[in-house]
Amino acid sequence: MKIIVPVKTNPDLQMIRIKNREPILEAVPYKVGDLDKNSVEAALQLQAAVGDTQVVALTIAEGNRKIKDTMKEVLAMGADEAYILSDDALTAADQAGKALALAKAIEKIGGADLIVFAEGSTDNYSGQMGPRVAELLALPEIGYAKKLTVADGKLTAERGMGDLIEVLESSLPAVVTVTSEINEPRIPTLMNIMKAGKKPTTEWTLGDVGLDAAAVAPQKAVLSNLAEEQQRKNVMIEGSAEEQCAALIDALIKDGVLEA
Amino acid sequence: MADILVYSDLLTNAKELAYAGKGFAAALGMGISAAALGPNADADAAELGAYGADRVFVGKDPALEGLQTDVVAEALAQIAKEAGAEYVIIGSTRRGKELAGRLAQKLGAAAVTDAGSVVVEGSDLVASHFSYGGATVAKEKVNTPIKVFAVMPKTFEVGDVVAGAGTVVTPSLSLTPSAVKLVETKPKEGAAVNLDAADRLVCIGRGLAKKEDLPMVESLCAALGAEMGCTKSLCDWEWLSENRLVGLSGTKAKPTLYLSCGISGQVQHTVGIGTSKIIVAINKDDKAPIFAFADYGLVGDIYAVVPALTEALKKK
Ligand SMILES: Cc1cc2nc3c(=O)[nH]c(=O)nc-3n(C[C@H](O)[C@H](O)[C@H](O)COP(=O)(O)OP(=O)(O)OC[C@H]3O[C@@H](n4cnc5c(N)ncnc54)[C@H](O)[C@@H]3O)c2cc1C
Ligand SMILES: Nc1ncnc2c1ncn2[C@@H]1O[C@H](COP(=O)(O)O)[C@@H](O)[C@H]1O
Numbered sequence: 001m002k003i004i005v006p007v008k009t010n011p012d013l014q015m016i017r018i019k020n021r022e023p024i025l026e027a028v029p030y031k032v033g034d035l036d037k038n039s040v041e042a043a044l045q046l047q048a049a050v051g052d053t054q055v056v057a058l059t060i061a062e063g064n065r066k067i068k069d070t071m072k073e074v075l076a077m078g079a080d081e082a083y084i085l086s087d088d089a090l091t092a093a094d095q096a097g098k099a100l101a102l103a104k105a106i107e108k109i110g111g112a113d114l115i116v117f118a119e120g121s122t123d124n125y126s127g128q129m130g131p132r133v134a135e136l137l138a139l140p141e142i143g144y145a146k147k148l149t150v151a152d153g154k155l156t157a158e159r160g161m162g163d164l165i166e167v168l169e170s171s172l173p174a175v176v177t178v179t180s181e182i183n184e185p186r187i188p189t190l191m192n193i194m195k196a197g198k199k200p201t202t203e204w205t206l207g208d209v210g211l212d213a214a215a216v217a218p219q220k221a222v223l224s225n226l227a228e229e230q231q232r233k234n235v236m237i238e239g240s241a242e243e244q245c246a247a248l249i250d251a252l253i254k255d256g257v258l259e260a
Numbered sequence: 261m262a263d264i265l266v267y268s269d270l271l272t273n274a275k276e277l278a279y280a281g282k283g284f285a286a287a288l289g290m291g292i293s294a295a296a297l298g299p300n301a302d303a304d305a306a307e308l309g310a311y312g313a314d315r316v317f318v319g320k321d322p323a324l325e326g327l328q329t330d331v332v333a334e335a336l337a338q339i340a341k342e343a344g345a346e347y348v349i350i351g352s353t354r355r356g357k358e359l360a361g362r363l364a365q366k367l368g369a370a371a372v373t374d375a376g377s378v379v380v381e382g383s384d385l386v387a388s389h390f391s392y393g394g395a396t397v398a399k400e401k402v403n404t405p406i407k408v409f410a411v412m413p414k415t416f417e418v419g420d421v422v423a424g425a426g427t428v429v430t431p432s433l434s435l436t437p438s439a440v441k442l443v444e445t446k447p448k449e450g451a452a453v454n455l456d457a458a459d460r461l462v463c464i465g466r467g468l469a470k471k472e473d474l475p476m477v478e479s480l481c482a483a484l485g486a487e488m489g490c491t492k493s494l495c496d497w498e499w500l501s502e503n504r505l506v507g508l509s510g511t512k513a514k515p516t517l518y519l520s521c522g523i524s525g526q527v528q529h530t531v532g533i534g535t536s537k538i539i540v541a542i543n544k545d546d547k548a549p550i551f552a553f554a555d556y557g558l559v560g561d562i563y564a565v566v567p568a569l570t571e572a573l574k575k576k
Contacts, residue, residue: 013392013527018396023396094370095364095370096364096365096369096404099365123391123393125508127360127361128360128361131333131359131365132361132362132364132365135333135361135366136365139439141358142440143354143358144354162354162503163447163452164446164447165445165447166444167442167444167445168440168441168442170441171439180492181495181498219402221400221401223386223400223401225398225399226396228534230552232539232552233555233556234555234557235556235557236556236558237556237558244558244568245565246572248569249572249573252538252556255538255555257460
């Protein structure tokens with residue numbers, strides 16, 4: 001079986017500072033998205049369960065200048081191979097353009113039995129890519145899987161929907177998106193980090209997958225992207241636990257959110 | 261005349277969209293349509309008409325049972341074309357968010373998902389959504405001929421209803437059954453909760469050392485008359501059901517009083533509490549980022565402060 005995992009690397013969110021409501025991105029390093037590690041881990045666990053399976057990571061660099069280094073972490077986790085799509089046009093692209101590029105790259109790789117996305121990217125969390133790629137490749141798609149099994153050429157997934165858990169089934173090939181509940185991503189061992197450098201990594205531009213800048217031109221305009229302003233009292237209440245609680249209750253009564 | 265088409269798999273949410281959509285349509289000189297799909301479509305259609313939709317497209321094709329994403333996307337794409345929709349506004353519920361990508365792809369549309377606001381600017385609707393994991397809010401305008409917005413439930417309020425309004429339209433749908441089969445549904449553990457409606461909310465985070473300590477927090481909730489919510493890890497560990505998750509991937513709560521216990525205040529959580537009237541935080545680390553979001557901050561061990569607060573509330 002072949003599993004393709006589209007992986008996004010994003011600016012390390014803990015390192016983004018806000019100045020005058022603007023996010024400061026200079027010198028912020030990129031990392032593999034937290035949620036994308038869950039999808040890599042899900043693919044690796046299926047590989048272990050099913051056997052004779054190849055796990056291929058695929059990424060659009062989105063401005064990550066050190067994309068090869070960042071993707072080594074995915075290879076060190078256990079992916080067998082990586083494909084990197086870099087192009088300035090893709091840095092500006094929105095979900096429609098990126099989904100098209102991913103779909104073309106997946107076709108060029110030779111397709112897959114299963115394509116595992118995260119339910120959303122760690123920074124942007126749009127959740128559009130999985131369903132878009134499924135539509136482009138005319139494949140069935142199951143979103144928000146928290147449990148995945150493949151047996152007898154069929155995919156079974158469990159997902160939470162409101163007060164219910166749904167068990168869904170699909171033929172292969174298929175697209176799934178997974179939530180962070182599905183697993184605890186492994187941390188690569190030192191030995192696997194050493195091996196990662198030797199695994200095959202293929203770098204493509206847009207032209208290599210048969211597209212040009214016009215095909216992925218952005219269709220949305222970002223009018224602004226600023227931190228929200230918070231107006232809070234920021235009062236710290238000191239004292240012993242009992243004193244703190246008494247003072248808090250008084251304050252909440254004065255604010256009218258607690259009855260006297 | 262171009263149209264705004266609204267749809268949600270949740271009727272309460274669909275009503276919000278119909279009501280808000282009517283306002284947008286008036287401002288933009290458009291018509292307002294709603295789609296009601298699946299086995300309950302007839303009953304839903306009457307309500308959507310009352311909440312503002314001029315036309316309600318009713319789809320009862322058997323392929324729509326179970327509301328699988330691929331079939332709903334196809335149905336809505338066909339309805340959007342028949343209605344002459346320029347904007348398709350759907351609820352960013354779990355199903356709706358999944359639907360948005362597939363529908364937009366079918367319509368050649370760009371989409372904004374998880375929108376927390378939609379406003380009229382000039383002759384356009386512009387939508388805002390969290391970016392950089394919630395650190396910022398991006399405001400976007402969509403430039404494709406058809407535009408898809410998935411808007412978070414409770415973004416819009418509903419107003420007065422107009423009984424009986426709305427023409428029912430039966431679109432000519434051509435659908436094939438979903439490629440995905442629902443094998444079974446099982447109830448989730450624990451009782452149903454609706455944090456959306458909670459007036460007071462106590463949220464617990466990783467400061468709680470073990471699941472067995474949850475009763476301590478439950479006692480506080482009881483004393484305060486509050487619902488209990490939590491951060492993501494507690495759901496991932498299955499200590500609490502995901503219905504209790506507050507934040508980017510869970511509920512955006514609007515309580516009068518929000519009180520956090522052992523929560524650091526990472527942005528993916530705090531985006532879900534910003535509209536609380538009063539925010540209280542209890543954390544043993546005086547540098548925890550949550551204090552910057554709080555009206556009242558208590559530095560202390562939850563194992564001391566939470567029982568003390570419960571007692572003090574009971575004595576009050
Ligand atoms: C795409 C994405 C979506 C996400 N969506 C959500 C979401 O919707 N909701 C959500 O909550 N998270 C979400 N997260 C996770 C989020 O990033 C944080 O990991 C999470 O909110 C942190 O939870 P926490 O505050 O409980 O844990 P921590 O960050 O580990 O904080 C624990 C805090 O408890 C304090 N503490 C420890 N012991 C005690 C004690 N005895 N007494 C008092 N204080 C104590 C510590 O000082 C610390 O500040 C998401 C993450 C991603 C990547
Ligand atoms: N630049 C990218 N390269 C590869 N995969 C991506 C990229 N962006 C998004 N994806 C995939 O699509 C998922 C959802 O992303 P999003 O639609 O941005 O929320 C991610 O978790 C990845 O699996």
